[in-house]
Amino acid sequence: MAGVVALLTDFGYRDHYVGVMKGVIWGIAPSVRVADISHATRPQDVFEGAFLLAQAYAYFPPKSIFVAVVDPGVGTQRRPIAARIGDYFFVAPDNGLLTFVIREGESRGWPMRFVHLTQSAYWLPQISRSFHGRDIFAPVAAHLANGIPLDALGPQIEDPVMLPIPEPSPEERGWQGQIIYIDAFGNLITNIQPHHLAGESDWRIQYKDYEIRGLVNTFGEGRPGDLIAMFDSTGYLSLCIVNGNAETKLSAQVGDPLRVLRP
Structure with a gap:
């Protein structure tokens, strides 16, 4: 299934974080192509990350996998999730980052499926308290690119977190x-x-x-x-x-x- 994995984070480029995520992905799925949407989301601004993700995803090929990590709740009880929305896959913290994409999927009647990432066999062996982009989200995306089915990653959920979107x-x-x-x-x-x-x-x-x-x-x-x-x-x-x-x-x-x- 290897195709495109696209990254969106608030990590910036000064530190090693983005490069390490790419290294993890290529270590598991060497033939996948990795694209950058943005790494300049304002730090901890989940709404901005959700907006940018929604602006970008539809311009990628079907079956592309999007890893979105704007994660002020890293290390807490917030769920890591993966989803299929229409023709695309998403891996992210369950904090509202998928809100705009879900809204569009609902308006267009797309099939959607969400899972709680609980199967640690698809993570790195050691999980830090502060870098789930490296330890959970990047490896899960790579396994999806290798053809692991969404349902193998954890149980289905029906209640992804949604951010309020201000309406005129x-x-x-x-x-x-x-x-x-x-x-x-x-x-x-x-x-x-x-x-x-x-x-x-x-x-x-x-x-x-x-x-x-x-x-x-x-x-x-x-x-x-x-x-x-x-x-x-x-x-x-x-x-x-x-x-x-x-x-x-x-x-x-x-x-x-x-x-x-x-x-």
Whole structure:
């Protein structure tokens, strides 16, 4: 079954952690291809990790295996789990990292199956209290890549942990939303999606003391330094500074509210 194992963590690149996980995977499944989604998730930010995982997984080949490790509860009683959601496999701590993927699977009617990782035969022999990415999740992914069936890894569960996803609130003239992610360019991704705006572009976006009139389709429709609003590649409404950084210029933070109003 060897194919692709994709990694998403908050480990960064300064330390050895990511490289060690790859070494463990290749030691068990030498022919598997290992890809990196991101290792720059904000430390311990499970929601951000869940968002990034959902943005990436569907662009990989079917049967790809995703190892997501943003794990502030490592070493506690939180469960390690594996899952099949649609055509993909996931290995992660049971702390909500799969929330967005599960939501999409539910909306599309995909088959889903979850197991609690209890079969230590598929782990490393020694388990640390602080690095389950190396000791449990990486080896489990490698065994899946070698063709070990999901059900061999542990008993089925029906209650994976789900994070609350903030939904926009309807108002008389539009919606109140919030910033849910800020990317490396400083673009402010909100929880407003196209269906909330019914395909219309003539909206007013109010954020702090700023107002944006109308949506654009490309950065090129604004001048350098302009504050614009557009549905970007994430599929969500984003506030951006053309050739600039909206996070820095607007002192923005995840959780900040905004309003999207009809003219």
